[in-house]
Amino acid sequence: MKxxxxxxxxxxxxxxxxxxxxxxxxxxxxxGIIIGVTSVVLMSTAVKGIDEAFQTGVSALGSDNMYITKxxxxxxxxxxxxxxxxxxxxxxxxxxxxxxAKLPLATAPSAASQQTIKFGDSxxxxxxxxxxxxxxxxxxxxxxxxxxxxxxTESDGARMVVVIGSEIAKQLFPNGGAMNKIIKIxxxxxxxxxxxxxxxxxxxxxxxxxxxxxxxxxxxxxxYQNARxxxxxxxxxxxxxxxxxxxxxxxxxxxxxxxxxYDERDNFGINQQEGLLNEIDSxxxxxxxxxxxxxxxxxxxxxxxxxxxxxxxxxERTKExxxxxxxxxxxxxxxxxxxxxxxxxxxxxxLVGLLFAVILSMIIEKMDFxxxxxxxxxxxALLISLITGILSxxxxxxxxxxxxxxxxxxxx
Amino acid sequence: MNIINIEHIxxxxxxxxxxxxxxxxxxxxxxxxxxxxxxxPSGSGxxxxxxxxxxxxxxxxxxxxxxxxxxxxxxxxxxARIRNKEIGFVFQTFNLLARSSALHNVELPLIYAGIPSxxxxxxxxxxxxxxxxxxxxxxxxxxxxxxxxxxxxxxxALVTKPAIILADEPTGNLDTKTGxxxxxxxxxxxxxxxxxxxxxHEEYIAEHAKRIIRIRDGYIxxxxxxxxxxIPKTKIxxx
Ligand SMILES: Nc1ncnc2c1ncn2[C@@H]1O[C@H](COP(=O)(O)OP(=O)(O)O)[C@@H](O)[C@H]1O
Ligand SMILES: [Mg+2]
Numbered sequence: 148m149k150x151x152x153x154x155x156x157x158x159x160x161x162x163x164x165x166x167x168x169x170x171x172x173x174x175x176x177x178x179g180i181i182i183g184v185t186s187v188v189l190m191s192t193a194v195k196g197i198d199e200a201f202q203t204g205v206s207a208l209g210s211d212n213m214y215i216t217k218x219x220x221x222x223x224x225x226x227x228x229x230x231x232x233x234x235x236x237x238x239x240x241x242x243x244x245x246x247x248a249k250l251p252l253a254t255a256p257s258a259a260s261q262q263t264i265k266f267g268d269s270x271x272x273x274x275x276x277x278x279x280x281x282x283x284x285x286x287x288x289x290x291x292x293x294x295x296x297x298x299x300t301e302s303d304g305a306r307m308v309v310v311i312g313s314e315i316a317k318q319l320f321p322n323g324g325a326m327n328k329i330i331k332i333x334x335x336x337x338x339x340x341x342x343x344x345x346x347x348x349x350x351x352x353x354x355x356x357x358x359x360x361x362x363x364x365x366x367x368x369x370x371y372q373n374a375r376x377x378x379x380x381x382x383x384x385x386x387x388x389x390x391x392x393x394x395x396x397x398x399x400x401x402x403x404x405x406x407x408x409y410d411e412r413d414n415f416g417i418n419q420q421e422g423l424l425n426e427i428d429s430x431x432x433x434x435x436x437x438x439x440x441x442x443x444x445x446x447x448x449x450x451x452x453x454x455x456x457x458x459x460x461x462x463e464r465t466k467e468x469x470x471x472x473x474x475x476x477x478x479x480x481x482x483x484x485x486x487x488x489x490x491x492x493x494x495x496x497x498l499v500g501l502l503f504a505v506i507l508s509m510i511i512e513k514m515d516f517x518x519x520x521x522x523x524x525x526x527x528a529l530l531i532s533l534i535t536g537i538l539s540x541x542x543x544x545x546x547x548x549x550x551x552x553x554x555x556x557x558x559x
Numbered sequence: 560m561n562i563i564n565i566e567h568i569x570x571x572x573x574x575x576x577x578x579x580x581x582x583x584x585x586x587x588x589x590x591x592x593x594x595x596x597x598x599x600p601s602g603s604g605x606x607x608x609x610x611x612x613x614x615x616x617x618x619x620x621x622x623x624x625x626x627x628x629x630x631x632x633x634x635x636x637x638x639a640r641i642r643n644k645e646i647g648f649v650f651q652t653f654n655l656l657a658r659s660s661a662l663h664n665v666e667l668p669l670i671y672a673g674i675p676s677x678x679x680x681x682x683x684x685x686x687x688x689x690x691x692x693x694x695x696x697x698x699x700x701x702x703x704x705x706x707x708x709x710x711x712x713x714x715x716a717l718v719t720k721p722a723i724i725l726a727d728e729p730t731g732n733l734d735t736k737t738g739x740x741x742x743x744x745x746x747x748x749x750x751x752x753x754x755x756x757x758x759x760h761e762e763y764i765a766e767h768a769k770r771i772i773r774i775r776d777g778y779i780x781x782x783x784x785x786x787x788x789x790i791p792k793t794k795i796x797x798x
Contacts, residue, residue, distance in 0.1 A: 153670050153673055153674075153675075153676075154670065154671065154673075157667075157670045164658050164659075168658065466654070467656060469654075470654045470655075470656060471667070471671075472615075472639065472642075473613075473615060473642060473648050473654070474642065474643065474648065474667055474668045474671065474715065475639055475640065475642050475643020475644070475668050475671040475672065475719075476639065476643075476671050477635070477636050477639040477640075477671075478635055478636075478639070479636075480639075480671065551616075552615045552616075553610050553615050553616050556615075556650070556654065
């Protein structure tokens with residue numbers, strides 16, 4: 148036991164001396180490991196980040212929500228031209244649906260448009276303007292940093308009031324004080340009556356409430372909408388068990404409203420977050436597969452490189468191996484020494500890779516891409532470099548260990 | 560007491576289809592505190608014999624008893640342990656680790672013996688002092704002269720207090736004067752009670768020993784005590 152610890156310490160000294168003597172060679176050799184570890188850590192970080200962002204996104208929108216729209220979001224069975232020719236979902240249909248539906252917790256119509264908004268010299272283009280009624284808030288989990296949502300009177304009377312998302316507030320009012328200010332949407336002026344908390348996340352795209360503003364529905368109809376009267380029906384189920392029956396009810400009511408025969412397809416879409424979930428899963432899947440392929444290739448190349456350099460190192464140090472054996476080093480000692488050297492090489496590569504990954508993920512985070520650096524990623528990185536080290540070091544180390552001392556001493 | 564007892568040792572190398580009898584049939588005994596020179600022309604089997612005695616190599620046939628233990632039956636680990644604890648090698652080309660200091664080179668056998676760091680440093684320092692290199696401990700081999708390197712090697716051989724010191728042509732790479740110094744050091748070590756086996760092809764060097772074993776073509780030709788032993792003029796100053 149005692150011998151082992153001295154021997155390991157000696158091994159460490161030898162390894163570092165060897166690395167110092169061949170700095171460039173060592174660096175080049177570990178490149179594969181560096182790339183491998185960087186990519187595996189970045190991948191797991193990105194996957195985790197996307198996943199977390201999605202979770203917050205879903206909970207902001209409400210996970211028990213569905214949306215009746217002209218377009219089906221994730222239905223690949225219906226060709227796009229058929230969807231394009233579907234009738235718009237209109238307010239009259241919403242009123243009928245609301246009257247007939249027994250199961251939903253809340254329902255609300257909404258209509259969206261992309262517009263430029265301005266405050267003073269600040270201007271944001273392509274903002275999603277969502278027209279809503281006061282009921283809309285019951286279909287969401289919105290919370291407010293300041294102010295309140297649009298009231299029934301305001302929505303019925305199409306008052307020029309607006310509730311803005313956190314990101315919009317940040318951009319137009321970097322120093323705060325958004326409440327009661329007047330902003331311009333296209334050419335109409337609105338008073339800010341509420342600012343939302345930060346709720347959504349990047350993955351939700353246009354659906355992210357942080358990047359939206361909310362105004363009375365009739366204002367959208369009056370000033371912004373091209374496809375006259377087209378709305379989304381927002382429906383919230385009481386809980387996740389209710390989703391299926393609420394959806395079935397909505398489907399049958401909509402078919403009745405539209406007077407569809409039994410052999411006709413739905414000419415509307417009932418969409419759920421689940422669709423988004425599948426979308427996100429496939430995104431994550433692509434990231435993961437790409438990550439694994441890059442990691443696998445890099446590690447494979449890295450391992451071969453390390454094995455090769457270790458064989459070279461063993462060959463170069465044949466004489467040294469002979470000397471060590473002559474003064475009492477056992478074969479296992481030599482074996483451990485060279486495995487340790489490969490291990491240290493890989494661990495150094497792994498640490499550098501980890502460092503790269505941390506720096507890169509910080510840069511990516513600055514670009515507003517969700518990342519989440521995990522402890523398991525560190526463990527994974529070190530584990531991978533450890534295993535690579537042992538696997539790639541074993542064969543060269545074994546060839547060193549089984550050298551005949553007399554032959555080794557004679558080597559020049 | 561016999562330290563070394565070999566009987567009818569043979570070592571046969573097969574090169575292609577040809578068999579080389581590096582050692583044909585050798586028997587000999589060496590006692591504690593002997594000073595023996597193994598003499599013979601180049602290719603006579605001296606180094607082969609020394610490697611055998613030093614447990615670096617195993618014979619093709621024959622019996623080797625080291626301190627009454629049968630070396631022929633030992634495994635790799637046992638051989639490594641004997642080399643570590645019982646044998647001190649000194650080579651013609653010094654065979655020091657180039658990247659390590661003199662002190663670390665001398666410490667190395669103690670590391671493999673599992674001696675704790677402090678004791679190791681102490682003993683290695685002592686060994687270097689005893690070969691007159693107290694002021695060169697932190698030098699690397701390439702910062703030392705040939706004679707100094709060989710003295711580091713001798714310190715490394717001594718440091719484990721081995722049963723025998725085996726030196727294969729230890730003066731072969733040194734000039735006459737330095738070679739004489741090294742022979743002085745061996746004489747001194749012998750006086751202190753060490754058992755020394757010296758391999759050489761030079762009559763003059765061999766005559767420093769007390770007993771000369773002459774070998775030729777893998778056989779012992781003659782084995783005799785030296786009557787007019789050369790006592791080196793220069794002895795290493797030891798404090
Ligand atoms: N590994 C080996 N393979 C083949 N022949 C060898 C080997 N080692 C030594 N020999 C042969 O054995 C004989 C004795 O060699 P060696 O013991 O080195 O002689 P010396 O040290 O007396 O010069 C020589 O003929 C040499 O060529
Ligand atoms: Mg020889």
